[in-house]
Amino acid sequence: MSVPGTHEYHWQSLAQLSSGRVYHTLSEIGGQMYMLGGCDAGGRPCPTLELYSPEGDRWIALPPMPTARAGAAVAVLGKQILVVGGVGEDQSPLKVVEMYNTEEGRWRKRSSLRETLMGVSIAVKDSRALAVGGMGADLLPRGILQQYDLRKDVWALLPPMPTPRYDANTHLLGNKLYVAGGRHCKRPMKAFEVYDTECRSWTMLPLMPCKRSYAGVIWDKAGRLSVLGGLRHGGGHQSSKFTKNVNTFDTNQGTWLKSEETVTMKTMRADFAAAFLRGRMVVAGGLGHEPSALDTVEAFHPQRKKWEKLAPMNFPRCSASSIVIRERLLVVGGVNQVPSSAHEILYVKEEEYL
Template sequence: MMHRSRATLATASLLLLCSAAAFTQGLRWTKAAPFPEPDEELYGIAANGKMYVLGGFGTARGKNYEYDAAADKWTKKAPMPRPAHHQAMVEYQGKIYVFGGFVAPMTGPQGGWEPIDNAWSYDPATDQWRNLAPMPIKRGSAAANLVNGKVYVMGGATTAEGSKDVAISGGTTANNLVRNDVYDIASNSWSAGAPMALPRNHMFSGTVNGKIYIIGGRVGHAFVAASQNTDIVEQYDPATNTWGPQLTKMPTARSGGGWATYAGKIYVAGGEVATNSLVGAFRAVEAFDPATNSWSILPSMPMPRHGVAGAMIGNKFHLVSGMITSAAAGAGQDRTVEVHVAQHDVLELPASGTN
């Protein structure tokens, strides 16, 4: 009986490997129109068949650009109401909902990240922003996902609990969050959901079949040089307000990359790492399939980047701009190290139903 079980398990594993190999076969990267204002800490989202890239860490923060894939053209739109970076975003009925982030602090030590509680909606049809009910807590680098008209804003980082710090910096303690705050779009109100098991920020995420997946990210601090990357994957079911057991870990522990969801899979790309032995940005692209609780390794990005904006337009995974090094590579002390690229790479995936 044991030999048969082992044989069955081996056969199942082989089928999964063959399926993953067939899925990635023939995938290739192409280039699209470069981003007009190269930066890092950009976030991407698809709405009405177009890609929107918001945020930015350098000058002119609070960027808002629209990409029309049919015309291969970028158009500058109305900037964010506050020049934030590390915001969380979802799309709902053609509008973009934006939550929190960090801004340059108005007081205190310069160079820090001041978390905010602002929430806004942006209507691409009118190019106008609208204020929403603020989040229950100031935070940045959280994950936001939409299920049945509600937005689940999870994790992120804020200033240390009980401190008088205005902002997070390398010299302060950051408070990594397990919070799960639920925004009801219809009533413009907030409620509390079951918290995550692991406090983290800068994570990847996605929604598949009504369940939310939180992937990787950063623990210990919001700054990469003062934190550690994690490879843990958690699943949340909004219908029961419960978290399931940990799922298969991501192949490459990382944080601060781009991501998107398509045809039941969550795609993660890029990111950064800073350890005693390694400081850099990733090229790795991987796909998580919740149906099989498995990962596929896809062709790597042509150029390593963190703070890269990701979005899916149809079956094409767009990855825009970013920084080719880790923020821990001395960029804070020497701006010549801070190399932002305009590169816009596109990975065409098998059309839905063919993979």
Template sequence: MSLSTATDSEPPSPSLIPSLPDDVAVNCLARVPRSQHLSLSLVSKSIHSLVSSSLFFNVRSLLHCTQHVLYLTLRSHGPSGSLQWFSLHQNILNHSHTNLLVPIPPMPSPSVGSAYAVLGHNIYVIGGFINDVPSPHVWILDCRFNKWRPGPNMRVGREFAAAGVADGKIYVIGGCVADTWARSTNWAEVFDPETGRWDTVPSLVEVRDKWMHASAVIDGKVYAMADRGGVVYDTRNKVWESVGCELDLGWRGRACVVDGVLYCYDYLGNIKGFDVKKGVWKELRLRGLEKDTKGLPKFLCGATMADVGGKLLVAWEEGSGKEIQICCAEIEVTKNDEGELWGKIAWSDKVLSAKKGSSIVHCSAVPL
């Protein structure tokens, strides 16, 4: 068979953009905002294949074109209490936002009381209990393709552990009763994605506790808030410390860190931020949208928060009857020269209708 005949029998794949080399076209297409990727994938089969490829995400990362996408976990009401997973789809047309939570495949083996950590384009769901037994299992969601895979097991089973990412490694603290040699020795562990292994983090007897109600990472330190005081692990100096009284007393419920400031809700339902360097709490002064002078509701029991690319996102349940609404608001937070915290509500929207009794379990943002 001649070369020309062989070439004719296998026609080359069409170019991404006619008259442009494919490598140039990839660099151009990778710069398109993520909100337009769905429309972009409809242009042609070759572009559709590109947008759903590892190459596309790698180029976006190299070009620093990634955008943070919110992922939210919802627990349905009822005996089973099944977990539902969603990603936030945002579309911006004529300076107006359309925000909608879109369902993604559920975790193959759901558990209760898991810890969550974001590392690269992956969300790690760590431990939890299955049939009332703490689990050592880890599930990993590859957010590029919304596909699940099992991760390496921890050394011990955990429920309601603290977790955080520092210097490219995942740290888990507590969530197990330190009543055996294995649980005591492995009360804290660290996962290195390069080796794919969990290793023990040496811990002092006096810092070990069981239930962790919140955690955060600030400047390389993992803060784990327990039901009887909190502890801090300095990952760089490998030193354990106690949480200061101001932070311990003021940290209520779920929190997140944006630009080195830890945000949560106080007992009056207002957002406040903690400056770790100064050791003081400051109230976040909100400015609402022009069409929404009310700002945000008062969350006396708190709400779920996430750092979405340097912006503070708040998610909450609202309404009564047969359905409730899942709502989100994105806040641009700044700190002036006097240390005062200001927040401007960029958008606030109802993003999902859910069955009555459903509740938000967790939300986090992933760069894609």
């Protein structure tokens, strides 16, 4: 399969947010993008819900969430958006769960989680939400696996994950829920486990090759997981150790590819936008060894086995939220010294997006 050339990828600036935003959550229903919550420039969680309208290139304010929150987990169940946990106005984890009906345009309170949690990871299987892990009010990670039934409005406990963690990456592939990485307190985890939704059992997979936080995570259409870049060592900016390493796990073989089979990125970076777009892995922005946020973008060519530079982002930033909708990558908000109101799209086609 041929992939687009580097000159075919275009960035276009879209309507900016009304104010800078970070730690917000993006969701899609029917090709439309919704933005939920997040923190403002003062670090306060917001209750806002906004819909981006490409027709008028504008943001439309919808009824706000009953509970202001940042870093919430979100699941789409039909035409409804389930919002789970996150951090509330008092900077503590939340247990409250709310649901927005996009057809009725209103919020409903739903059954709460069993305890307050932030950093929950969520996936949807057969119209049920699977919420994995999280961090409690005691700042300790959880191994809990909870399943939400929309019809009954109940959370059921499923067998817990072997390795407690929060901020893990989850991906549903058939009947298998893969859970990669995550953190324990501030320490990154190498744990990699899979839950079989039919057998209701966990299996431990080969550990991730290296410990890192704020890495990019991309699942391609062949069922391969790639973990890209990230921060190998914390601390201040001067002592931070960024990496450009790429590790890829093949779910068919059940193994991580050997290092000679993978290709490192051109630029060391962490906390960047990452996506699979038109047959290529794409990474954009983030933090590196430069004193400010990056605007550089690169894409992997699978046939040439090399990373190639794309046009830079219009707005350098890290900690941005991103989502792929109809083969287009939207990058919203983030941080460049202060929370950013930038909103731009990367797409492959000759005519303009709007």
